[in-house]
Amino acid sequence: MENKKIDRIINKYQGKPNSLIQVLLEIQSENHWLPKEALDRVSKKLNVPLSQIMQIATFHNTFSLIPKGRHEVHVCTGSSCHVRGSTRLLDAVQELIGIRPGETDSDSKFSLDTSNCLGCCNLGPEIIVDGKHHGKVTPAKAEDVLKNYE
Amino acid sequence: MKEILLQIDGKEVKATEGMTVLEAARSADIFIPTLCYHEKLKPYGGCRICTVEVEVRGWTRPVAACLYPVEQDLKVRTRSEKVDRIRKMILELLLAHAPYSIELQNLAQEYGADKDRFEKESSFCILCGLCVRYCAEVKKKHAVGFVKSGAKREISFIPEISSKECWNCKECFPLCGTSYLQAAFVLAESLAFSSASSKNATEK
Numbered sequence: 001m002e003n004k005k006i007d008r009i010i011n012k013y014q015g016k017p018n019s020l021i022q023v024l025l026e027i028q029s030e031n032h033w034l035p036k037e038a039l040d041r042v043s044k045k046l047n048v049p050l051s052q053i054m055q056i057a058t059f060h061n062t063f064s065l066i067p068k069g070r071h072e073v074h075v076c077t078g079s080s081c082h083v084r085g086s087t088r089l090l091d092a093v094q095e096l097i098g099i100r101p102g103e104t105d106s107d108s109k110f111s112l113d114t115s116n117c118l119g120c121c122n123l124g125p126e127i128i129v130d131g132k133h134h135g136k137v138t139p140a141k142a143e144d145v146l147k148n149y150e
Numbered sequence: 151m152k153e154i155l156l157q158i159d160g161k162e163v164k165a166t167e168g169m170t171v172l173e174a175a176r177s178a179d180i181f182i183p184t185l186c187y188h189e190k191l192k193p194y195g196g197c198r199i200c201t202v203e204v205e206v207r208g209w210t211r212p213v214a215a216c217l218y219p220v221e222q223d224l225k226v227r228t229r230s231e232k233v234d235r236i237r238k239m240i241l242e243l244l245l246a247h248a249p250y251s252i253e254l255q256n257l258a259q260e261y262g263a264d265k266d267r268f269e270k271e272s273s274f275c276i277l278c279g280l281c282v283r284y285c286a287e288v289k290k291k292h293a294v295g296f297v298k299s300g301a302k303r304e305i306s307f308i309p310e311i312s313s314k315e316c317w318n319c320k321e322c323f324p325l326c327g328t329s330y331l332q333a334a335f336v337l338a339e340s341l342a343f344s345s346a347s348s349k350n351a352t353e354k
Contacts, residue, residue, distance in 0.1 A: 049286070049292030049295075049311075050292065050308050050310065050311065051282075051285075051286070051292040051293070051294065051295025051306075051308050051311070052292065052295060054295055054297050054306065054308065055295050055296045055297060058297040058298045058299070059297075059298065059299045060299075
């Protein structure tokens with residue numbers, strides 16, 4: 001990520017140390033992960049020690065310190081989805097894109113993660129791709145959902 | 151400063167407004183065990199080993215002595231059956247992480263805690279935060295910090311800072327109640343700055 005982009009995000013918050021999480025969120029949503037250089041820059045510009053940034057960046061699941069793919073795939077593993085067969089769905093998705101939860105495929109197309117209940121229990125089991133919910137996905141239907149993403 | 155009178159273990163203790171129960175007890179030579187407390191640092195309330203029973207208007211409840219401010223006519227019990235039970239449980243839980251800590255073993259003997267009660271999960275760190283807070287509040291270097299969350303939480307040195315600051319400081323080492331910190335530091339040093347580490351070894 002370029003320094004210019006990071007500076008643009010930081011400048012919006014005029015170097016207020018207490019807007020750290022907001023800055024990190026914006027970098028995360030624009031870049032899909034938090035590179036070391038970006039964190040160094042945030043540390044310098046917002047005047048927040050790096051150890052504190054690391055504490056926050058590793059605490060929240062939203063932040064990623066490793067590169068993510070263009071599309072973030074989440075398979076819900078909440079209790080309701082689990083009962084409706086999310087384990088088999090997760091297996092099918094892993095098979096389809098060839099990675100395990102927490103990984104990114106080699107051409108940076110998909111990142112896979114499991115998620116806890118998102119509150120759409122009557123739609124379970126569900127897959128969330130880039131924030132869009134796909135409900136009642138059976139293992140057989142998983143391919144239909146994923147093939148729409150390039 | 152307003153003077154406050156309170157009772158700790160049946161003894162009248164004079165304190166000033168803004169003091170904590172722990173400070174009041176120490177000033178009256180009443181011992182309350184602590185693990186995460188340090189005079190130079192802000193109270194943290196992380197270990198809960200300083201739990202005491204306070205009585206306000208007839209109601210008793212357990213509180214952390216290092217955080218609880220003194221009140222007029224407060225009644226504090228530092229060694230009741232309930233307090234001992236709470237401390238014993240805390241110790242048993244901490245001992246699952248750091249079974250070889252001398253500090254913990256001594257307390258365990260006092261409170262009859264069994265170090266083998268819970269399955270060992272020897273992280274050798276009890277997350278008291280002494281090193282992290284000392285580095286941030288006293289030295290203002292922020293070379294060591296907490297990372298991750300929940301059961302995976304641990305301390306971690308920031309290589310960029312610690313490679314510059316830690317060699318001549320190491321003041322956090324003696325603070326550590328489990329000596330995990332020192333082990334972690336030595337490990338980080340050998341992994342991250344192998345050349346500096348070997349140079350240091352030859353100097354000794």
